[in-house]
Amino acid sequence: MQKYLSKCLYDEEKEPYCPNFRLGYIADQARENFSELCRTGGVIGAFINWRCNLDLDPSHCKPTYSFRRLDLRKDEANSGYYYRFAKYYSKDGVESRTLIKAYGMRLDVIVHGHAGKFSPIPTIISTVTAMTSVGICTIICDWIMLTFIDKNEVYSERKFDEVINMPTVPIPTELSYINSYGSNHSDLSDGVPL
Template identity: 90%
Template sequence: MGLREFIKEYFLSFWDYETPKVMVVKNRTLGFIYRSVQFLVITYFIWYVFISQKAYQESENRPESSVYTLMKGTAVHGDDILDTVEYAQPSEGGDVISTILRREVTYDQRHGTCAEYFKVANANCTTDSDCIQGEVNFDGHGRRTGKCIQYYNHTFKTCEIQTWCPIEEYAVVREPPLVEAINFTVFIRNSIHFPRFKVLRGNIKDASNKRDMHRYLTKCRYDEEKEPYCPNFRLGYIADQARENFSELCRTGGVIGVFINWNCNLDLDPSNCKPTYSFRRLDLRKDQASSGYYYRFAKYYSKDGVESRTLIKAYGIRLDVIVHGHAGKFSPIPTIISTVTAMTSVGICTIICDWIMLTFIDKNEVYSERKFDEIIKEPTVSMPTELSYISSFGSNHSDLSDGVPL
């Protein structure tokens, strides 16, 4: 067959009409497979689509959320009494709050000239010519003066710089960790609004008056079973739930995510819409360069008429509060769409059984001959006997048994 004839035949066959043909196959094995696959498909859709995924509901996944956090607690650190102003940054805030667990302090820094840290690139020198005046190394601490001086009380020399002196690496004082912080609490207030359904919920237990509410919030501590509506979380509890060692967090710091999940079935009373909490370490512990959590800040003052500062490098826990919400409610449109989809998917049973019938059963040639018919209507000839036989059933109906075709 040439290319022209092939294209012509393909073009003409494109306009053929195909219609299903009903054929009853009296084969118990094939019938058992057919009904079993039907049962499995229907069961899957009922369980997964309607029960698990609740496909009969209209849903909303982008709620409006508000978060307020507050750190609470008092600790004795040497001769100092620390409150939230000392160890919480900020002491109250939004969806991010941190607490200081360990400090490295550099006291009495002043503007002046001193030796650069010896581990900074090209900081070591032997003569003044090794130090370029005015050069600034952005990995270092200041601007070079062009002099090569002794590195504090050591025998080697580094380039002199203009900066806050003495530099942190030389004069830092490492304080012991604030172990009492394990009993600090963080207050997390979260409200969530599903505008499509006009539902507003909060994570704090309702009370009849402000006095009862204040008394409850002062004493309660969150517990998944006993106090699911208490918004006060111990730092020790958060670390345990995130599977972290609190002593290690005191040494390196860390970022922990507090995940608040609202999964609300609004076919029930809105009071059943309750939050669930989960906790997970967010910074990469395996990557030493980016693991842990710390930040620097300074306290400025005037000493003998000269501006001075105390530089503090603070290690601690940063809590990132992340809110997820999903709400669903019955709606006829998704119910109809899901039902039609489920009914349509039952058609896969016929496809599977047809494949088995035409491939594996012994009499597949007999089934194939009955399964596919090609009917050509001749305009000058009356209806063929075979076509009259088929039409007499109204729906192109034929019957096959395990033996001779009927």
């Protein structure tokens, strides 16, 4: 494996698992000019996306790569990627330094992954949970109890109790008293008859 990684070079068709890239290829994929990047530096995001169906053969689980420039280029003086450092030395007994501004390319690697495999138990749990949340489970249970259970008549009697119709008597309200006695009747105090 170590020999393979030291010699391989990424190719989408021939070497999809090789993580070695040429900087020119990365710049092209990010739609940047490689010579300009070398002169000013820059920050490139390398996005690796794994989407794997574990029910299939492992050869179907291949990463996809995409690249994008991440640093802002609005302010040309501060755009790109660089850092400063100093080299200190002594010349003829005098302490001196040389300030160096180095440009380069920084790669930020961001990996996303999603893998899944079919399993009947989580599928059943999800289905039952969905059915319960919509109330279908109650209907199915009632149907089973009324159709397949030996004492379905007892369940049916309990489930569908008869309600005896009682004659409805209007309940007097404040408005009905006011309408029957009139709004200026002397026997009304706060809308209630004395």
